[in-house]
Amino acid sequence: MSNNKLKFLFAIVLTAVISAGITFAVVQKGTGVSGAERTGDDPFEKLYSTYDTLQGEFYQNTNEEKLVDGAIKGMLQSLGDPYSAYMDQEEAKGFNENISSSFEGIGAEVQESDGKIMIVSPIKGSPAEKAGLKPKDKILKVDDKSVEGMTVNEAVMLIRGEKGSKVQLVIERDGVGQLDFNLTRDTIPLETVYTETENGIGKIQITKFSETTGKELADALNELNDQNVKGLVLDLRQNPGGLLDQAIAMSDIFVPKGKTIMQIENKNGTKEVQKSQNDSAVNVPVVVVVDNGTASAAEIMAGALHQSAGIPIVGEKTFGKGTIQTAKSFEDGSSIKYTIAKWLTPDGSWIHKKGIEPQHKASLPAYANLPYLNPEKELKQGDSSAEVKAAQQMLQALGYEDIKTEGFFEETTKKAVTRFQSENNLSQTGTIKGETTIKMLELLQAKLKENDTQMSKALEVLNEQMK
Structure with a gap:
């Protein structure tokens, strides 16, 4: 250089x-849907009529702001574009924070895909990355609440929260099935x-x-x-x-x-x-x-x-x-983001x-795709689950090659766990929980860093160019 x-x-x-x-720029401001003369040719006549009918005849009192917000949200959803959405004041604030400053949450970019909320990518150093969330993971539940049918922004508002607070996600991973993730929110730098x-x-x-x-x-x-x-x-x-x-x-x-x-x-x-x-x-x-x-x-x-x-x-x-998105903000702090090109x-x-x-x-390496294990959950002899299989695969990747990886915690698995605990100065309980789980995850991450096959290939290609 x-x-x-x-x-x-x-x-x-x-x-x-x-x-x-x-x-994702805020390009302009407005006060809402512009008014129009109510004539027979007015394309908004049906919208106005519905609004008037609900205001006058719905059996309970209606909220004018919610009716307008709902209409705008429906317009954006009708586009069938996962990158276009209406954001209320709180959602718009969170959206702008994600672009311009640090924020508190789990640190994962998400989008809607075929009606489901999908992880695009976790952010480096974030709780999402440390927990092992992967691109293309589909979020099914947030704290036992289904996100089916939600917009991306609605789901994000459930996932976000104050630093130190906890959130539980149920995700679906292709080729693996459903997995539980317990994350502690943090400041995303x-x-x-x-x-x-x-x-x-x-x-x-x-x-x-x-x-x-x-x-x-x-x-x-x-x-x-x-x-x-x-x-x-x-x-x-x-x-x-x-x-x-x-x-x-x-x-x-x-x-x-x-x-x-x-x-x-x-x-x-x-x-x-x-x-x-x-x-x-x-x-x-x-x-x-x-x-x-x-x-x-x-x-x-x-x-x-x-x-x-x-x-x-x-x-x-x-x-x-x-695709490229932009945003339009309204005087009340809400906004819409939509695809322009x-x-x-x-x-x-x-x-x-x-x-x-x-x-x-x-x-x-294959072990890079292994799911996160919750340190608070105990895995013991007699258990049979996807988590047990993942733990067995982790131990195998860490050199305990005689272990079975069928998802059933039997005697061979217990012996391997006990040996792992002994070699890492941990209490020899023969079960996987707490410090044992954390140590397994730490050692696996360290091994992955040492065996970054993609980076090794990049260096190989670079060295060829430098000759």
């Missing part, structure tokens, strides 16, 4: 941010960019695209430049996306001037082409790592860097979100529900 170019990197980012549109170096290689992990991410990336690149790194790995795994302007600004750092970053296809079919405005500030080899939790703005960046800067992609097929990769491809295929495929 050139020192002269990186010297002005932050200014480049700010310029791109100011000049670009954003995915502002920081979105993390760096480390290894053998002269700089690793940059971007966890989401918030208002500060462009500056964080600029700072990270300057820091790595000072360390004279020979190559970069850009880690976009488990990144659910966020602000479009940040994705454009950050792609601008890597994509040569004049090259296409993305295309925006509007309702009438016209296309706006977003091109890089600055000379690339990075002149060392780069590799991008993605997985099925890489979505939206993260996919924009991955697609731009590959197609317009020749940067290879390593990992698994991405999530596949190819498709976005296309530089070559014109629409990746919606398809994702981006990496050129170098790499998956994590």
Whole structure:
């Protein structure tokens, strides 16, 4: 990376941010549904008539605000678009906090998919990530309350809560079935960019695209430049996306001037082409790592860097979100967010529900997909459940290979648990609970970090480029 170019990197980012549109911006304000003359041709006559009828004839007193909110909510739901929704004051506040500042909750991006609330990606360091929630997990219940038929915002308001409070989720995972998760809510931090170096290689992990991410990336690149790194790995795994302007600004750092970053296809079919405005500030080899939790703005960046800067992609097929949203706020603090356009990769491809295929495929070890075990729940001899099977698979991954993994806690499992407890200075109860569960999870996470096969593949590809 050139020192002269990186010297002005932050200014480049700010310029791109100011000049670009954003995915989830509050673009305008209004007072609600505009009035119209009530004529026979008025398309809102049926709506007005229903409102008047309920106000005058419903057997109980009606709430004017709730009736209007319900009508607006129904309009958004009728679009059949999981990314368009009405948000009341509380929901709108939470939505804006998620973009611009830290908030309290479990730290997972969710969306509606085929009538169900689905995890897009957990946020790095969040309770959701630590608990083992995965992309494509479907949330069935929150604290024993079914979320079937709820909007995303309604479900989010149930899941969110004060730091230190607990929430129980019942989720459905493909190939596994139903799983229970007990999480303790926490503050979800502002920081979105993390760096480390290894053998002269700089690793940059971007966890989401918030208002500060462009500056964080600029700072990270300057820091790595000072360390004279020979190559970069850009880690976009488990990144659910966020602000479009940040994705454009950050792609601008890597994509040569004049090259296409993305295309925006509007309702009438016209296309706006977003091109890089600055000379690339990075002149060392780069590799991008993605997985099925890489979505939206993260996919924009991955697609731009590959197609317009020749940067290879390593990992698994991405999530596949190819639409752009904006928001309109009302005077009472409520708002609507709605889809305004498709976005296309530089070559014109629409990746919606398809994702981006990496050129170098790499998956994590099978034990990376094992579900979280609740330390408060005891697993003992005689039990038979999905949790027992998961615990057996964890022990097997940790080197206790003689254990059976059939989901029945029998004598062999008890002996393996007792040996595990002995080797880790734990009380030798022969049951899995509390410190034993926590230690198993900790050791498995440490092993996964040591055996990050996707990162290993990325480094292999990067080293080939550096030759």
